[in-house]
Amino acid sequence: MPAYPMPSRVAGPLTRARDWLDARGRPAWIIAMVLGFVFFWPLGLALLGYMIWSKRMFSCKNRASDVRYYAPSTGNSAFDAYREETLKRLEDEHREFVDFLQKLREAKDKAEFDQFMQNRGDKPEASQSA
Structure with missing residues (x-):
C-alpha cells in the first residue's frame, strides 16, 4: 500500500x-x-x-x-486481502532475489579484481632493471 x-x-x-x-x-x-x-x-x-x-x-x-500490479476490487474482501498479501510476498521475494543477484555480481567482481591485483603484484617491474 x-x-x-x-x-x-x-x-x-x-x-x-x-x-x-x-x-x-x-x-x-x-x-x-x-x-x-x-x-x-x-x-x-x-x-x-x-x-x-x-x-x-x-x-x-x-x-x-518497480511496476506494481494493480487490479480493482473484486468485491470479495477476503479474496482481495489474500491477493494483496500474496502479491506483497511475491514482490518481497523478487526484491530479495534481485539483491542476492547484485551481491553475487559484486562478489564476482571483487574476486576478479583480487586476482588481477595478485597477478599484477607477481610481475617484476621493468623499470627497476634499467
Whole structure:
C-alpha cells in the first residue's frame, strides 16, 4: 500500500497512464512531457519532476521490478486481502532475489579484481632493471 493513498478514482487512471507510457519507453515519456509544456506548462513541469524523481529520465533497465500490479476490487474482501498479501510476498521475494543477484555480481567482481591485483603484484617491474 502506498504511503499516501490516493482515491481510487484518481489512482486508477494515473496508474494506467503510467503503465501505458512505461510500455512505450522513454520516448513516450519525453513526448508526453513536451506536450505538457506546450499545452499547459505546469503539467509539463510536473511530468519532468516525476520523471526525475522516479528515475524514468535516467534509467530504464530496472523498471520492470518497480511496476506494481494493480487490479480493482473484486468485491470479495477476503479474496482481495489474500491477493494483496500474496502479491506483497511475491514482490518481497523478487526484491530479495534481485539483491542476492547484485551481491553475487559484486562478489564476482571483487574476486576478479583480487586476482588481477595478485597477478599484477607477481610481475617484476621493468623499470627497476634499467
